[in-house]
Amino acid sequence: MATKPPQGDPVQDAPRVAEPKHAAAGLPAVGHTLRIAQQQMGVRRTALTLLRVNQKDGFDCPGCAWPEPEHRHTAEFCENGAKAVAEEATLRRVTPEFFAAHTLTDLHGRSGYWLGQQGRLTHPMYLAEGAEHYEPVSWERAFDIIGTEIAALGSPDEAVFYTSGRTSNEAAFLYQLFARELGTNNLPDCSNMCHESSGSALTETIGIGKGSVLLEDLHKADLIIVAGQNPGTNHPRMLSALEKAKAGGARIISVNPLPEAGLERFKNPQTPQGMLRGAALTDLFLQIRIGGDQALFRLLNKLVLETEGAVDEEFVREHTHGYEEFAKAARAADWDGTLAATGLTRAEIEEALRMVLASKRTIVCWAMGLTQHKHSVPTIREVVNFLLLRGNIGRTGAGVCPVRGHSNVQGDRTMGIFERPAPAFLDALEKEFGFAPPRAHGFDVVRAIRALRDGEAKVFFAMGGNFVSATPDTDVTEAAVRRARLTVHVSTKLNRSHVVTGARALILPTLGRTERDLQGGGEQFVTVEDSMGMVHASRGRLEPASPHLLSEPAIVCRLARRVLGENSRTPWEEFEKDYATIRDRVARVIPGFQDFNARVAHPGSFALPHAPRDERRFPTATGKANFTAAPVEFPELPEGRLLLQTLRSHDQYNTTIYGLDDRYRGITNGRRVVLVNPEDARRLGVADGSYVDLVSEWKDGVERRAPGFRVVHYPTARGCAAAYYPETNVLVPLDATADVSNTPASKSVVIRLESGARHPAPAV
Ligand SMILES: Nc1nc2c(c(=O)[nH]1)N[C@H]1C(S)=C(S)[C@@H](COP(=O)(O)OP(=O)(O)OC[C@H]3O[C@@H](n4cnc5c(=O)[nH]c(N)nc54)[C@H](O)[C@@H]3O)O[C@H]1N2
Ligand SMILES: Nc1nc2c(c(=O)[nH]1)N[C@H]1C(S)=C(S)[C@@H](COP(=O)(O)OP(=O)(O)OC[C@H]3O[C@@H](n4cnc5c(=O)[nH]c(N)nc54)[C@H](O)[C@@H]3O)O[C@H]1N2
Ligand SMILES: [Mo]
Numbered sequence: 001m002a003t004k005p006p007q008g009d010p011v012q013d014a015p016r017v018a019e020p021k022h023a024a025a026g027l028p029a030v031g032h033t034l035r036i037a038q039q040q041m042g043v044r045r046t047a048l049t050l051l052r053v054n055q056k057d058g059f060d061c062p063g064c065a066w067p068e069p070e071h072r073h074t075a076e077f078c079e080n081g082a083k084a085v086a087e088e089a090t091l092r093r094v095t096p097e098f099f100a101a102h103t104l105t106d107l108h109g110r111s112g113y114w115l116g117q118q119g120r121l122t123h124p125m126y127l128a129e130g131a132e133h134y135e136p137v138s139w140e141r142a143f144d145i146i147g148t149e150i151a152a153l154g155s156p157d158e159a160v161f162y163t164s165g166r167t168s169n170e171a172a173f174l175y176q177l178f179a180r181e182l183g184t185n186n187l188p189d190c191s192n193m194c195h196e197s198s199g200s201a202l203t204e205t206i207g208i209g210k211g212s213v214l215l216e217d218l219h220k221a222d223l224i225i226v227a228g229q230n231p232g233t234n235h236p237r238m239l240s241a242l243e244k245a246k247a248g249g250a251r252i253i254s255v256n257p258l259p260e261a262g263l264e265r266f267k268n269p270q271t272p273q274g275m276l277r278g279a280a281l282t283d284l285f286l287q288i289r290i291g292g293d294q295a296l297f298r299l300l301n302k303l304v305l306e307t308e309g310a311v312d313e314e315f316v317r318e319h320t321h322g323y324e325e326f327a328k329a330a331r332a333a334d335w336d337g338t339l340a341a342t343g344l345t346r347a348e349i350e351e352a353l354r355m356v357l358a359s360k361r362t363i364v365c366w367a368m369g370l371t372q373h374k375h376s377v378p379t380i381r382e383v384v385n386f387l388l389l390r391g392n393i394g395r396t397g398a399g400v401c402p403v404r405g406h407s408n409v410q411g412d413r414t415m416g417i418f419e420r421p422a423p424a425f426l427d428a429l430e431k432e433f434g435f436a437p438p439r440a441h442g443f444d445v446v447r448a449i450r451a452l453r454d455g456e457a458k459v460f461f462a463m464g465g466n467f468v469s470a471t472p473d474t475d476v477t478e479a480a481v482r483r484a485r486l487t488v489h490v491s492t493k494l495n496r497s498h499v500v501t502g503a504r505a506l507i508l509p510t511l512g513r514t515e516r517d518l519q520g521g522g523e524q525f526v527t528v529e530d531s532m533g534m535v536h537a538s539r540g541r542l543e544p545a546s547p548h549l550l551s552e553p554a555i556v557c558r559l560a561r562r563v564l565g566e567n568s569r570t571p572w573e574e575f576e577k578d579y580a581t582i583r584d585r586v587a588r589v590i591p592g593f594q595d596f597n598a599r600v601a602h603p604g605s606f607a608l609p610h611a612p613r614d615e616r617r618f619p620t621a622t623g624k625a626n627f628t629a630a631p632v633e634f635p636e637l638p639e640g641r642l643l644l645q646t647l648r649s650h651d652q653y654n655t656t657i658y659g660l661d662d663r664y665r666g667i668t669n670g671r672r673v674v675l676v677n678p679e680d681a682r683r684l685g686v687a688d689g690s691y692v693d694l695v696s697e698w699k700d701g702v703e704r705r706a707p708g709f710r711v712v713h714y715p716t717a718r719g720c721a722a723a724y725y726p727e728t729n730v731l732v733p734l735d736a737t738a739d740v741s742n743t744p745a746s747k748s749v750v751i752r753l754e755s756g757a758r759h760p761a762p763a764v
Contacts, residue, residue, distance in 0.1 A: 013660055013761075015670025015710050017688075023278050024232035024239060024262035024664060029079040036083050036658060040090035045542075049089050049514060050082055052541060057603070059513045060538035062088060062166055063653070065404035065531040066237045067215050068605070078236035080650075083658045087493070088512040089542060092119025094494050099125055099134040107499045111763050112469055112726065113657035115494045121509035122546035129503045139550065142506050143562040149459050149486040149504070150563050156183035156438075158458045160448045163189040163417045164465025165406025166513070168526030168538065170582045171552035172408075172415035173589075174575060175463055178560040180426075181435055181568050185442030186457070189417050190465055191409050192445040193472075196741040197371040198402035199413070201380035205388075205626045206612045207619035210410065212399035213363055214532050214607070219244050220397035223359035227255035227293055227383075228369015228747075232262015232664060233650045235403055238365075239266040243279050251283045251355055256369060257290050257645070257717035258675075261664035284351055288342050290643045290720045291635040291748045293370055294379040295333075295341035296349070297386045298632050301326075302333040303353050304389050310357055312391030319616055319625050320388055326627035330385070333632070341634040343717050361397030362387065367405070368647070372747035377740040378630035385627050393625065394616035404531040405654075407513075411529030414590065414608070419444050428589045433570055445471060446742050449734060453480035460502060461488045463552065464510075466495040469655040469764070472732035472744040473704070490555055492545075495655060496764075511551045515540040519554065521578030526553075527600055534605035535593075553579060635748045637719050642680060644694065645747040646725040646732065655726050662724075667712065672761055674753070675714035675722040686753055688713040693756035694723065696731035696749050704731045708761045711753070721751065727764045 037046040052058035063081035098118065104127070107115065126137035126145065137145075150159055161179045163172065179187055191199070199209030206212070218224065218241045231238040242252060243266055254263045263285075267278030288296060304310045305327055316323050335346060342349075356362065364383050370376060384393075384400065392398035404410050416425055419442035426437040443451055449471060451457035460467070460481065471477045481487060484502030491498070492512045498505070511517055517524040517540060525539040550558070557576035560568060575582050580597050587596040592608040599606045611617040618625040637643055648654070649662035649671060661668040665675070674694060676686065686692055690711050696704040706728055716722055725746065736745045 013670035013672060015673045016668045017712050018666040018668070020259070020666045020714070021261040021664045023265035023267050025079065025236065025267050032663070033079045033082040037086040040086040040092065042091060045089060045091070046086070049085055049542065053081060053085055057539060059540045060407055060528045060536070061085065062407050062513050064235050065407050065410060066235045067530040067532045067534050069215060069240070080233065080236055080653070084653055085514060087116070087653070087656060087658065089514045090119050092117070093545065094118045094121050096123050096125070096136040103132045104499060105132065109763050112496050112655055113660070115496065115499070116656050118494055120545035121491055121494060121507060123548050124509060125507040127501060127505040134507065137506070139558065142508060143558055145504065145506060146461070146486065146488060146559060147562045150182070153458060157186060157442070158456065159184060160186045160188065160443060160451070160457045160460050162448070162460070162462040162465060162467055163187065163412055164463065165190050165409025165412055167408060167412055167463050167552055168528060169408065169411045169415050169586065170526050170579045171463065171556060172412040172417050173582060173586050174553055174556040174560070176416040177429065177433065177570065178556055178564070180429065180437040181433070181560070181564055181570065183438050185419055185421060185438050185440065186448065187417050187419050188443055188445040188448045189409070189412060190406060190470065191413060192742065193470060193744055194368070194405050194409065195371055195402050196743045197376035197738050198380055200741040201377045201384065202400065202402070204620065205381055205384040205628060206393060206400070208610060208612060210533055210610060211401045211531060212393055212610060212613040213401045215241060217397050217399060218242070218363060219248055221245055221250050221361045221363045222397065223251050223253070223355055223362045225253045225255060225362070225364045226263060227364060227366045229365060229367035229403055230260045230262065230647070231403070232260055232266070234367065234405070234648060236262070238403065239281070240268060242266065242281050243268055246279060246281060251359070252281050253284045253286060253352055253355060254282045255286045255288050255293060255296065257288055257720045258722060259285060259287065259715060284348070284355060286344055286348055286352060287717050288344060289717045290645055291373050291375070292342035294375055294382045295338045295632050295634055296344070297379070297382040298330060298333045299335070299338040299349060300353060300356060301330040301382070301386055301389060304356065305330055307357060311389050315391030316388070319618065320627055321622040321624035322627040322629070326385055326629045329629035337632070341632070343719070361395065362390065362392045363397070363399055363401050365401040365403055367403045369645070369747060372738070372743055372745055373635065374736070374738055374745045374748065375633040376738040376743060378628070378633065381628040381630060388625055388627060394612050399613065408528040410531060410533070411527070411535070414529055415586070432585060432589050444742055446734060446737055446744065449477050449480050452484055455483060458485040460484045460486070462497065463490050466497045466655040468497045468500045469495065469726040469729070472729055472746060473734040474730040476734050490552060493656070508555055509546065509549050510555060511540070511544055511549050513538055513540055514542045515544045516542065517551050519551070519577050524551070524579045526579065527583070529608065533608040533610055535600065535608060536605035537600045553582065635750070637750065640684065641697065641750050641752050642676065642721040643719055644696070644721045644723060644728065644731065644749040644751045646728040646749065647722055649724050652724070665714070670710065671724050671727060672709045673712050673723065674709040675712050675716050677716050677718050677720065678713040680718060681711060681713050684753055686711045691756050691758045692753040694728065694731060694751050695754055696733070696751050698733045698736055698750070700733060700735065702733070704733065706730050707756050708758050710758070
């Protein structure tokens with residue numbers, strides 16, 4: 001039996017602090033995993049479910065987008081994957097009785113952790129205007145309510161259709177088709193807050209917004225640079241790939257303001273030897289200041305340019321454009337400026353250079369540490385310059401590797417979830433479905449919030465996710481969402497977006513990955529695309545959490561039939577019955593998916609085409625890979641201030657909080673902590689264990705405050721601080737976004753610390 005959810009609510013947590021760890025995984029991780037899983041699922045279900053993760057006839061792990069190796073261990077799952085599965089396969093339930101027992105005001109006062117721990121949603125629920133309780137509603141009535149509100153809009157562009165990255169390819173394809181048949185490109189997604197900067201930079205420079213390496217490439221690399229990523233927590237299976245690369249002779253540089261345990265040493269729980277000793281992973285740790293990466297890569301590029309024979313001249317000549325202008329900018333880089341921007345020493349950068357020059361096959365991996373700054377796009381372009389210089393794209397063991405977050409966030413984009421779709425994609429939709437898709441660009445996440453705030457958008461529909469908690473500027477966003485006429489969430493679990501609502505609200509409960517999906521045409525499976533462009537099937541086996549759930553594709557089909565009615569010639573009914581008929585359409589609309597049904601019928605994955613990787617062809621505006629030469633930027637830090645990054649603990653999946661510990665960083669029993677370098681703390685007069693308010697300062701003059709954080713003296717880079725998201729989203733100004741990609745700059749927030757009280761903390 002599963003245990004009961006927590007009775008109290010740890011809004012008022014009491015963090016305890018110990019020394020950070022220097023190694024990730026191993027036996028403690030296995031024990032911890034089983035404990036968490038059994039609390040949610042009981043012993044038998046835990047065993048049955050965890051064995052099915054990422055197996056050839058099983059379901060895709062909802063944890064992250066890291067690919068599966070071809071030769072899997074019997075249980076290719078990791079600690080955090082298991083937690084993600086347990087969270088979904090939990091035996092706890094949120095029923096109509098639960099909603100009858102809790103008023104909206106009550107639920108609003110609870111933390112996101114408490115809400116999530118209550119279990120799986122079982123019935124469609126409706127919150128009438130002014131009501132204090134959600135009440136059960138039939139699916140038909142729910143679709144009627146949505147249909148009525150959409151029909152009342154002045155234009156389809158007053159509706160917003162958000163997507164989180166767990167949605168399957170099939171559901172995503174139908175969802176964007178529905179929005180476009182309705183007449184809008186308002187399809188913001190979590191990617192706007194995540195790897196949008198990578199997509200923007202890569203599309204412009206190499207012609208495709210996706211990474212260019214496969215898992216085999218990592219195994220064959222000479223040098224892997226991991227910049228701005230914490231794989232030990234967020235992509236634990238990547239550690240096995242790094243371990244294998246090291247065994248093959250690769251060296252690893254990690255670039256991070258924090259010494260992250262997983263990158264230091266990895267104790268592979270799947271091998272007896274790894275359990276005991278573990279492998280040291282990082283050869284060189286560059287403890288960079290937040291936002292210093294562009295400066296670092298720029299100087300490395302200058303040093304490569306100045307080294308006789310270091311540039312791959314043939315590659316540069318044959319395949320690239322813009323070299324001269326870039327080389328001129330790079331030659332102007334100087335040591336002093338770079339040392340100030342990065343906080344590194346000359347010796348460290350020279351050591352990095354030696355490793356770069358010794359490598360014939362270099363890969364750069366990155367995640368949110370590079371994508372969530374004002375100058376993220378030029379930073380990632382500089383990484384591309386770095387790889388192009390030595391011909392490290394389109395060659396075995398080399399390339400760009402943006403490591404995606406949500407398990408199908410890349411697939412959703414491939415399926416057309418994008419507010420700025422390419423004209424060729426819309427042409428293909430038009431031809432296949434016989435309607436004229438809207439051509440004007442829609443709202444991304446930040447623009448959607450502004451539109452809600454300004455009354456330009458009135459209906460907000462979310463396919464998964466937790467919009468109000470994941471987005472920046474919590475107070476502004478919550479007020480914006482409250483102005484909507486109707487908010488609708490297709491969800492598996494309760495979260496804050498269900499309690500901060502428009503005038504009316506609906507919760508539409510849906511099947512998760514782990515669950516059997518039975519439709520008119522029999523048992524269905526769905527497909528997903530991982531971070532390396534590999535597509536494979538995902539098939540759930542568990543009995544659904546409730547008989548009242550609909551699958552995501554079924555929800556879209558019924559919604560489309562109700563909202564579009566006679567105006568749509570699309571066979572929605574057929575799509576709902578048999579997902580193979582959706583894949584047949586995907587095959588005709590999206591390049592690389594020919595014979596889709598036949599190819600996913602085979603066990604394993606198939607690779608989508610990637611011109612730079614497969615044939616060194618760069619489908620950019622110039623027809624070549626583009627060098628770029630942006631001015632070097634880095635965040636300015638006024639006297640007495642710190643640069644705050646907002647990151648993940650080991651016990652959370654984005655806004656889903658699994659527990660209150662961050663084991664590798666030595667923090668337990670609480671999340672309201674701020675990590676500060678001991679030297680900075682002394683200078684600022686904040687003792688370890690004291691309580692402070694974090695106050696963010698931005699050029700709009702508004703002071704945003706997050707009260708009651710315990711100071712933890714921690715070996716982060718000088719001038720830098722770190723605290724968990726979503727508690728700190730209140731500090732990130734809505735308009736503080738990355739140039740070009742418009743991604744919230746949630747990794748470089750200027751703050752000051754004010755001495756504060758431990759309580760009361762607001763519910764987040
Ligand atoms: N268990 C678990 N897995 C997850 C998630 C989760 O929440 N939990 N989330 C998923 C999602 S959606 C995503 S996008 C990924 C996120 O994966 P990550 O990007 O690893 O997640 P963050 O915790 O945001 O960590 C950012 C890392 O970048 C570093 N960093 C911050 N600023 C800078 C900088 O300026 N320069 C450099 N070089 N480094 C910097 C931080 O110290 C930290 O190590 O993980 C996915 N997987
Ligand atoms: N300050 C700050 N803000 C950030 C970030 C940061 O690093 N710092 N990271 C950003 C990033 S990288 C991302 S990706 C976003 C994440 O933004 P989102 O994707 O919107 O948020 P999640 O927390 O992943 O969404 C969790 C909810 O998804 C629902 N869910 C889970 N599984 C399923 C499913 O199978 N189907 C459906 N329909 N629903 C499901 C559950 O109800 C759960 O409560 O947050 C961003 N926000
Ligand atoms: Mo993400």
